[in-house]
Amino acid sequence: MFVRALSLRDFRSWDSLRIDLTPGCTVFIGPNGHGKTNILESVGYLSTLSSHRVSSDAPMIRTGRSQAFASATVVNSGRELSIDLEFNDGKSNRGRINQSPTRRPREILGILQTVMFAPEDLSLVRGDPGDRRRFLDELLCTRLPRMAAVRADYDKVLRQRSALLKTAGGALRRGSRSEDGASALATLDVWDGHLATHGAQLLAGRLGLVHELAPFVSDAYRSLAPASRPARIRYRSSLAASLPPEYLDPARRPEPDDHVFLREKFVDELEAMRSKEIERGVCLVGPHRDDLELELGDTPAKGFASHGESWSFALSLRLGAFSLLRSDGTDPVLLLDDVFAELDRFRRQALAKVAVDAEQVLITAAVPEDVPEELHATRFTVEAHDTEAGRVSRITATSDATKEIPGDE
Incomplete structure (x- = not known):
């Protein structure tokens, strides 16, 4: 190309x-x-x-x-x-x-x-989880363009549900039983279902991506820093407490119906976190709270990697993405x-x-x-x-x- x-x-x-x-x-x-x-x-x-x-x-x-x-x-x-x-x-x-x-x-x-490497990529190692989520989603949508619609739908539902949580939480803190507060509580179940449906698809896509990307990243880092500790990537989900531990293992091969199982766990976790979410007025569960963990040996790269190791890891993520896209035939x-x-x-x-x-x-x-x-x-x-x-x-x-x-x- x-x-x-x-x-x-x-x-x-x-x-x-x-x-x-x-x-x-x-x-x-x-x-x-x-x-x-x-x-x-x-x-x-x-x-x-x-x-x-x-x-x-x-x-x-x-x-x-x-x-x-x-x-x-x-x-x-x-x-x-x-x-x-x-x-x-x-x-x-x-x-x-x-x-x-x-x-x-x-x-x-x-x-x-395309795969771009720029000085800003140091934030993939040292920056906030949002930088790493964006890296995953851009690569995911490059490989599977239909996931862009899933991501857009998830963001739309997330904004709507967040607004409902704030309305319900505000009514609760005021001790009032306003119509707006009651309406927000009544419709949360519907929005929970929408959030779980789109969120499960996005999460399943990310897990599948990390499974395929992980060996390419490890190989790229080994070539860039052969004397350094081995590099690994692992997906951290806000649903982790509801999932079997092996489910987030990068070595686990995703199944076609993973999104069905994830949706069920998503709904369960939303129900368990309902009171906390209303109290705080924010969505505490979902792909928007997840992270891509970067590890060097037994320690996280963020906060522990040297300047050279951080550059090598950032470059490895991009080179890993490049190799993965090439393996697709393009x-x-x-x-x-x-x-x-x-x-x-x-x-x-x-x-x-x-x-x-x-x-x-x-x-x-x-x-x-x-x-x-x-x-x-x-x-x-x-x-x-x-x-x-x-x-x-x-x-x-x-x-x-x-x-x-x-x-x-």
């Missing part, structure tokens, strides 16, 4: 960009803040419908504009598809496949598969955002070895020396210029006859 062409309009610092890409390595070189990361971010967004840098879509739209556009032509096993995203300020985004509008942007998921596009400068010589060589073997790699670097010579990459220079409309990025090809990429004006 590779991106043959990329087009941006009013995306981040780019007023307009049209660039043809080829298989192999492509490097975008330029100082920090000049727009090179925005290129990789657009490709990653077209793949996952999220940014690796921010949680909202507003920054995707160039300052002073109300819309932004990103599109890519993707070639996979000889088949060519174009995908487009329209970002709208204050309104829903819109997607297109081969110029035909989709009902929802998430319908483009799966057409372009070579995803590898996106490396200014990471070689963060790695020591040994880890740079290990990452370069993977990059050389990938069908397409897009890399950003501040200076040419940051990119290993063995990558033999096509190079572009990215610069930013201040204009009346703000800072605007420009790109030029680096070759014997340097030329500006058409369409930047």
Whole structure:
């Protein structure tokens, strides 16, 4: 799989960009803040419908504009598809496949598969559980695009149920028997069923993913840090008290009807936690409370891993995801955002070895020396210029006859 062409309009610092890409390595070189990361971010967004840098879509739209556009032509096993995203300020985004509008942007998921490694990935080891849940869900939706709808439905039900818990809890604390409080309590059973249905599917998907991902992560870490303690990943569920201990073992192969069993346990746990949830006004059970545990030897990586071990584990998670997607039969596009400068010589060589073997790699670097010579990459220079409309990025090809990429004006 590779991106043959990329087009941006009013995306981040780019007023307009049209660039043809080829298989192999492509490097975008330029100082920090000049727009090179925005290129990789657009490709990653077209793949996952999220940014690796921010949680909202507003920054995707160039300052002073109300819309932004990103599109890519993707070639996979000889088949060519174009995908487009329209970002709208204050309104829903819109997607297109081969110029035909989709009902929802998430319908483009799966057409372009990417794995991105960026300095922000250190949060996968040192950050909050939400960072690791997001890592799992993005990979899960990349492999199984239908899970994006399950995840969206779960989030929608979670918001509704949380609002009901707050209403019921507020009435309880006031000692009142308001109609709103009584109505909230009466409808909680219905929402419990919805939350359990969608949550069980999401949990089953995550457990299956961790089962397949775990050996790839362990192997990647061993190659990056052969002298270090062995690395392992394990899923921690808020349903753990209701599940058999072996159920969360990464070595356990998931069964097709796991979601049925998990739904039953989900409902049981919700009933057991009902009074605590009403008292606190929050949902205490579900995938939104879970975590991906990272272990080095017998200790958790978070809080105990050294700086080098943390970088190795973060990189292992991404390389593990890359290997897993490859095992599915598709070579995803590898996106490396200014990471070689963060790695020591040994880890740079290990990452370069993977990059050389990938069908397409897009890399950003501040200076040419940051990119290993063995990558033999096509190079572009990215610069930013201040204009009346703000800072605007420009790109030029680096070759014997340097030329500006058409369409930047």
